[in-house]
Amino acid sequence: MLQTKKTAVPAAPAAVGGGEDRREAVVSMYQAQRKIYARAVSGWFAGWRWAFVWATQLIFYGLPWLEWNARQAVLFDLGARRFYIFGLVLYPQDFIYLTGLLIVAAYSLFLFTAVAGRLWCGFACPQTVYTEIFMWVERKLEGDRAQRMRLDASPWGANKLLRKGGKQLAWIAIGLWTGFTFVGYFTPIRSLAVSASTLGFGPWEWFWICFYGFATYGNAGWMREQVCKYMCPYARFQSAMFDKDTLIITYDDERGEPRGSRSRKADPKAARLGDCVDCGLCVQVCPTGIDIRKGLQYECIGCAACIDVCNGIMERMEYPKGLIRYDTQNGMAQHLNRSQLLRRALRPRVLVYASVLVLILVALGTSLALRSPFKVDVVRDRGALARLVEDGWIENVYRLQLMNTTEQLQRYRIRAAGLPGLQTDLGDTVVAVDPAATRWVPLAARVPPEAAATAGRGSHAIEFTVERIEDSAADAPRTVVERSTFVVPR
């Protein structure tokens, strides 16, 4: 039987006191979530966060409504396997661009993190951004920290029901709107809006609107810092990008300690006090509920709310700002000034991250700029390798897949080369492919008997040149060359 005696688990690890204390205790291996009542904060960094909230959310909610060439500007049509991004029409074959984008995202994360810690987490991560929006709603309906705590402690009544219910309704509405917008990237959002008026969504539309909506509501409303602490993999591996020259949000121990409250008039030196007035506001504003004065902790998402609030207090106390500030571990230890910090930011790892990032960006941009307006795949017929036709000519059959990656009708001429006398049954026939469409063109290539005899039995390299016919003579003709083989039978 388990002992029923239960000891409280300290919220933070106590100093290791050694193994002398051998008293037995039963503890829970699971911790109840402690509700965090983050206090509202304003200031320079809070302003930046709101700027990012506006920028990311204007793009996210607004982008699907933009029109381009009489279609949705950004639409990922999974059914037709076409991905429209403004003027671009991407095929599944263009997956490499997504890979490039992900590498850019990864290296940007590495770079920002190496320079200034968890900037992404604190300012641009959807978890942070939606939590910010949800907390704003919460604040509007339930008030700030103290009021929320009072409301939670108070018995249920009409006021509490109205405020709490209103908050939930607003949260659910935001969640559903987010889910709707998300689906709008895959189903044309205007037709989705029409179905919304009658709730006539398809089953998968229903699923994704509700699923994505629920995830937004659950993560930003209820899970909040739990996501960062227990679910997010990036939060864990970002510490690998940290070093002693990484800017982190840090409390100036030397200047702040010993902390203690005092009157605004009192001279701290005389009272043998540091600059920290121990108001506890840095703990109250922290969205993950930590005390930054304990130093760098894995829970810190780098939101800089404690900097904003502490600077406000320092201002009121007429002390210099920056008791809590962006600084590096080396900077704190060696009392480096701003320009020294900046110089140390340009260390090898930062330069490597930056140059790889620039390289990938340039490669991605160049590749997109030089992208061919059409693609060709050549598929040899597998049933019969070759055949003998009239007058002893040897014929091979191919299927050419022509992929038009623009939104204009394109016309092509197809030629084969590589063996003397090689010709195709298409001759000068012009093949047209509709905008953003794919067309299979079967074609037979043949060589005269003498050429086949000279080339010998076996497979020979040939190539197909597909030339786009330009409407005006001014346009340079675009061609795609695809290699294949021509088989002369034994």
Add this chain to the structure above:
Amino acid sequence: MSDFVHSGWGLFVAITTVLSLVFCLALLIVASRRKVMATDNTTGHVWDEDLREMNNPLPRWWMWLFVITVVFAAVYLAFYPGLGSFAGMLKWTSVGQYEAEQDRARAAMQPVYAKYVAMSAEQLAQEPAAMGIGQRLFLNNCAQCHGSDGRGSLGFPNLADQDWLGAGTHDYAKSVITEGRVGVMPPMAAAVGTSEDVRNVANYVLSLSGSAHNSVAAQLGKGKFGVCAACHGADGKGNAQLGAPNLTDKVWLHGWGEQAIVNIVTQGKTNAMPAQGRLLTPEQVHVLGAYVLSLSKPTRIAGN
């Protein structure tokens, strides 16, 4: 599987499954509390002199995720097969799902084909959408033998020329697709005569189409062609009723040249097109037949 036919196995699987679920839940509850040896929030374990294991608890909601997986398993087992021989309340089977999807696909295709079934091959040839369907059906079902361009190969007829072994009508194409076709050329060497005679006949046959041949041998072979004329006609133009090929054109289904003809006359040939009726619906055959006929029209790759 044959070793596990006894009904007791079903029971065994069901009991093991249920016990495993209960065990998982019990383990979760038992392991959620733990006796520790110290009050400093370590588990009391010390390695390498000073390495201590902290009690770093998971959030409680995480435990509920475990519980949810067990609940999910119980609900799943109630609805779907999994508990031994119990079929589940939904009576789901993979065969049933396959058939349901087939039915749905057929129902979805019904309106597409309904319009085409009433149209003739000539009308269908004017319908780009119908020809697109026909091409896809052809590439999936016919191109393996007849080639992507429908021009066939040795032993596989060219469908894109004007030469037909049968009537060359839409109905004929449909019947060959549905029921298949077996073409038989009997060995005729004995009836023709000596091997020299066979060679002469082969040269005569070559001369019918104006191909390169030995004219002396052809003159000699002309007299022996009588046995061939029974099916191929006195003029060698073949007989569509019998499926006997026209020998006066340059279509050489079973090989070109003297030796190829000698081989066919000596050994005969049985060539079979397998029936596709089980794989394709009559509506698909209708559209596919029209597509095959359209291959012999010269303007099949129509540019705009």
